[in-house]
Amino acid sequence: MKKNVYDILLERGFIEQATHEKEIREILENESVKFYIGFDPTADSLHVGHFIQVMVMMHMQKAGHVPIALFGGGTAMVGDPTGKTDMRKMMTSETIDNNAIAMKEQINKYVTLDGEKGIAVNNADWLRNLNYIEFLRDVGKHFSVNRMLTAECFKSRMEKGLSFLEFNYMIMQSYDFLELSRRYNCKLELGGNDQWSNIIGGVELIRRVDSKPAYGLTFKLLTTSEGKKMGKTEAGAVWIDKSKTSPYDLYQYLRNVADADVRNCLCLLTFLPMEKVERLSALEGSEINKAKEILAFEFTKIVHGEEEAIKAQEAAKALFSAGNKSDNMPTTEMDKSSFKEGIGLLSLLTQLNLTASNGEARRLIKQGGISIQDKKITDPQMTVTLELFENDSLIIKKGKKTYHQVKIS
Structure with a gap:
């Protein structure tokens, strides 16, 4: 029936x-x-x-x-x-x-x-x-x-x-x-x-x-288990428009939800049958990460289609493998000439929407939250120059799981 x-x-x-x-x-x-x-x-x-x-x-x-x-x-x-x-x-x-x-x-x-x-x-x-x-x-x-x-x-x-x-x-x-x-x-x-x-x-x-x-x-509103509204990050709102929040960043946002929020998000943000939701929600320890990956994939698929969801999933997995494949990573293309004299790191982080302001960028660097080409950055006054690029690519890592690639031409 x-x-x-x-x-x-x-x-x-x-x-x-x-x-x-x-x-x-x-x-x-x-x-x-x-x-x-x-x-x-x-x-x-x-x-x-x-x-x-x-x-x-x-x-x-x-x-x-x-x-x-x-x-x-x-x-x-x-x-x-x-x-x-x-x-x-x-x-x-x-x-x-x-x-x-x-x-x-x-x-x-x-x-x-x-x-x-x-x-x-x-x-x-x-x-x-x-x-x-x-x-x-x-x-x-x-x-x-x-x-x-x-x-x-x-x-x-x-x-x-x-x-x-x-x-x-x-x-x-x-x-x-x-x-x-x-x-x-x-x-x-x-x-x-x-x-x-x-x-x-x-x-x-x-x-x-x-x-x-x-x-x-x-x-109900989409909230965490602590009652806080979901859909916001340090850099601002997590948008549905992919020109504002890339499919990869959307995927990562859902991939990183707290363990306690997995069931709620699977119920509200996917069409998975409830039997599967209950099975995934019951996973414990590191196994719960499988449920988070399925949640992130399913929601990204609803919002941006299966092709974009697969790309986001592959990019996320590649970043934690030895190859560090960056094809599907959120990428910003910039003019090579912009880096001849260098761009201040604070300004670049804000320009790439990795931080909401220069002040936030400064705090993040001082806390050890920014790496460039796999090297942790400790100097907020650093200038990003052409010498740092490898094959016209620069990879910035924020925190443990957020990556962004700058390509120059």
């Missing part, structure tokens, strides 16, 4: 909260449900943490349901206060629109958004030209300020100050659900567990205004 996608998501550990668990399971069992997930285009790429939402969409579409990917061209102009200690920086509408286009192209690689099996929409279409007074009269009257202030996303900001601009965010997101319900008969909103208050707002608005069924479901 075919499993209900609700039970698949539950078994893999995605689901955290549901507004109407019994009804949601029933509609997912008996009909093709239109559901939506919102993506505020605050950058031109998703990072690993965001990809949980894409995985959920893939599971749901595979089960015959219809995803609506909502890009927040309107809401991103306000900024979601959820999980933020300070107000978001304002972006121009042009930047937001460009980010939304890039995100849509990215998500379309994983989820079919052809207008039938899946739909892509932008809330700028209805939010940017709203009549404010009509909006307050028709929608705002259904929201209690006292109740909104009890929402976790607002409570955590009250001491530092919450702008009226951000206070509108919950109402705008709730209105998105109402619009999607009216336009597409969307019945279900999904989101991270930090969106619970906003999702409840939309569910209640639809039921109150249109007397139609509406449901909400949240899933």
